[in-house]
Amino acid sequence: MNIKQGDHYWELRACDYYNEFEKPKIIYPDIAKERRFTLDTEGYYLTNTAYFIPSSDKYVLGILNSKLVFNYYKRVSSVLGDPDKGGRMRWFRQHVSNIPIAKADDNTKKKIESNVDQILTVNVELKADTSELEEEIGIVKESV
Template sequence: MIGLGKLVILEQEKRLVICKSAEIIRPILRGRDIKRYSYEFADLWLINIHNGLKENGLKPIDINDYPIVKKHLDKSYSQLSKRTDKGDTLYNLRNCAYMEDFYKQKIVYPNMTKFLPFYLDDKGFLQNDKSFMIIGENIAYLTAFLNSSLFKYCFIDNFPELQGGTRELRKIFLDKIPVLQVSEKVNLEFEKRVMKLQELFMNKLSTKQMEIEIDEKIFDLYSLTEEERKIIGFIEIQ
């Protein structure tokens, strides 16, 4: 809801008050929360009163089924009634054709960053407008590739550098990057490694050895020579 972020994005304390409505209160990541193979959850939760997807038979959320949430929103009824981006009712979010994609396994990343971080999300996080997502086939492998030293070495200059060394990771720039196609079997091998590596990151354990192993797997797929591997090395953007 445009201009109503504080109303529909809850901190943990307020979420607990209305926790019986948990199915429509979803965790949300902001662009700044997304890290390389990890995230820093700020305990923010979005009231997802979606407007349904008619083509998929998904009905809009009826706010009357969630009286505690309705009571919370009615505190700002005058603001809600002036919304120009509402759905079927003044409580519903506007139509979102990709609503169900948030619940799929996906890669999430910030729209602007110095660090080129990508995270493989299988927890169904929602996102704000400061981040993007990628869905599709073989995305565990793609997560590893996007986080790899090879990607940084070859393609960092594909992304425009803004003030302060920040780079813009818009789709139009990612679309120009050639990515080796792999089989489902190869993707599953990467998925095991990526999920293990993300677990290490989230628990703040040592990750460098596994990161190097994943880099080597990427190098193997691209048939890099020993000399090429030495030139690239292990790249960690600080």
């Protein structure tokens, strides 16, 4: 394997997926006590304490932030402490990529995407409580 690196120890090697950072993506932290997936449309670059999914699919974003997925994930992930009492979970990419996400019919998908759009808008513009919309995503998904 030929890894290109600079002449000095502080020079990093080239990354095959640099261009993915500049595209819309779902980002999330390495360690968190709750679900914290969000959509980056600004092209942020992440450090080693965050991961990303190269997708802007708002249906997937909504499902990843649902209570259903959270309850599943805290049973299969590495946890620092008790996940039901505020323990921190490790949101490793290899575990997140194995979260089962069911395909939805068009109406369900549109409803979840609409709720995600509203949550993103309210959070960005007003910093308001979006718990009702978030709860609705969980209800919609559980009925699928």
